[in-house]
Amino acid sequence: MAEPEWESLEQCLEKHLPPTDLREVKRLLYGKETRKLDLPSQALECAAEGDFELQGYAFEAAEEQLRGPRTVRVGLVQNRIPLPAEAPVAKQVSALHRRIEAIVEVAAMCGVNIICFQEAWTMPFAFCTREKLPWTEFAESAEDGPTTRFCQKLAKKHNMVVVSPILERDGAHGDVLWNTAVVISNSGAVLGKTRKNHIPRVGDFNESTYYMEGNLGHPVFQTQFGRIAVNICYGRHHPLNWFMYSVNGADIIFNPSATIGALRPGRLSAVAAQGRASVWLGSGNPFLSFFSHSESMWPIEARNAAIANHCFTCAINRVGKEHFPHEFTSGDGKKAHKDFGYFYGSSYVAAPDSSRTPGLSRTRDGLLVAELNLNLCRQVNDVWNFKMTGRYDMYARELAEAVQPDYRPHIVRE
Numbered sequence: 001m002a003e004p005e006w007e008s009l010e011q012c013l014e015k016h017l018p019p020t021d022l023r024e025v026k027r028l029l030y031g032k033e034t035r036k037l038d039l040p041s042q043a044l045e046c047a048a049e050g051d052f053e054l055q056g057y058a059f060e061a062a063e064e065q066l067r068g069p070r071t072v073r074v075g076l077v078q079n080r081i082p083l084p085a086e087a088p089v090a091k092q093v094s095a096l097h098r099r100i101e102a103i104v105e106v107a108a109m110c111g112v113n114i115i116c117f118q119e120a121w122t123m124p125f126a127f128c129t130r131e132k133l134p135w136t137e138f139a140e141s142a143e144d145g146p147t148t149r150f151c152q153k154l155a156k157k158h159n160m161v162v163v164s165p166i167l168e169r170d171g172a173h174g175d176v177l178w179n180t181a182v183v184i185s186n187s188g189a190v191l192g193k194t195r196k197n198h199i200p201r202v203g204d205f206n207e208s209t210y211y212m213e214g215n216l217g218h219p220v221f222q223t224q225f226g227r228i229a230v231n232i233c234y235g236r237h238h239p240l241n242w243f244m245y246s247v248n249g250a251d252i253i254f255n256p257s258a259t260i261g262a263l264r265p266g267r268l269s270a271v272a273a274q275g276r277a278s279v280w281l282g283s284g285n286p287f288l289s290f291f292s293h294s295e296s297m298w299p300i301e302a303r304n305a306a307i308a309n310h311c312f313t314c315a316i317n318r319v320g321k322e323h324f325p326h327e328f329t330s331g332d333g334k335k336a337h338k339d340f341g342y343f344y345g346s347s348y349v350a351a352p353d354s355s356r357t358p359g360l361s362r363t364r365d366g367l368l369v370a371e372l373n374l375n376l377c378r379q380v381n382d383v384w385n386f387k388m389t390g391r392y393d394m395y396a397r398e399l400a401e402a403v404q405p406d407y408r409p410h411i412v413r414e
């Protein structure tokens with residue numbers, strides 16, 4: 001498996017494929033080519049100075065007679081933690097605020113209307129440790145915590161909708177924690193919040209130690225720039241989760257994430273196990289190597305969701321390796337360790353017509369700007385008709401039966 005220094009799939013293809021092959025490969029991997037945006041030189045300079053990647057693409061739609069184009073620019077931010085996880089909590093939060101503030105400045109120069117940060121963006125992804133302190137101290141009120149107030153200022157200053165995924169402490173309900181995304185309107189008002197519906201129980205993602213599955217359903221937020229929803233990280237493996245946001249009318253579904261290439265770093269052996277597959281070197285559980293490749297799922301899931309639901313999806317992942325003060329185990333028979341990751345970045349935007357942008361780097365902080373013409377959603381819907389041909393009443397009826405304790409699967413036998 002590639003280590004962090006392998007920059008990106010796109011760079012590899014560009015480097016090794018002759019132009020005609022490259023065109024065909026891109027056609028299949030990325031769909032119809034997205035136009036490169038001409039971003040302001042000041043923005044490109046600031047990004048270079050700030051040491052983050054800046055890329056921009058546009059998705060176009062056919063002209064309509066009765067509706068003008070519904071154009072919106074979204075910004076996806078991926079970043080590493082600027083201070084080590086051992087640093088004092090307040091210093092880490094403040095360093096992240098400063099980092100994001102600089103990136104949002106550039107997003108504003110690029111005309112971004114809606115920006116979304118990565119999952120739990122104000123902290124290291126410390127849930128792997130299963131320790132409570134100091135990590136739970138990163139939790140804040142979604143309504144008026146310091147990060148929400150910070151984002152409100154950004155939103156107002158830049159006339160930008162801000163999607164801010166944080167660790168929430170819910171003071172109104174017994175101080176419990178949630179994995180939450182706060183949606184702040186471009187007016188600066190808190191429009192609402194949504195919570196992660198699916199909590200992973202895989203690899204080092206020990207999030208169930210900290211919070212429960214979200215209880216707010218599938219809200220869609222009407223913003224000045226379009227209807228948006230937030231499907232947080234692990235929810236991307238659940239097609240019905242995407243689907244429910246689409247049922248509620250989302251034009252754009254953000255997927256702020258934190259995921260790593262293998263769910264525990266290791267080295268693949270070329271040795272085949274009884275000619276069937278490779279195994280991990282060492283004494284670890286060989287089965288993990290069969291099932292733990294988040295990175296090969298990454299380009300497919302959000303893209304498929306955009307196609308299946310006639311909407312845009314924005315997949316965002318953090319970058320870098322995170323080290324923690326105390327060792328933790330991965331429950332795989334291997335030695336305890338202090339590191340988590342690496343997080344492979346590769347944030348991208350996918351469209352209902354199966355096209356997608358190239359991904360940001362696997363290793364660097366970055367801002368991806370995408371211009372979407374939301375008219376594309378209905379145009380593709382009218383051609384492919386998934387909403388019309390979906391048998392929702394039949395699924396609803398059958399699912400309602402299938403979740404009953406006395407259900408017997410409908411298997412026809414001889």
Ligand SMILES: NC(=O)NCCC(=O)O
Pocket residue numbers: 119200202205233234235257258259260294
């Ligand atoms: N943050 C999170 O839910 N990660 C789980 C692993 C994955 O979904 O790739």
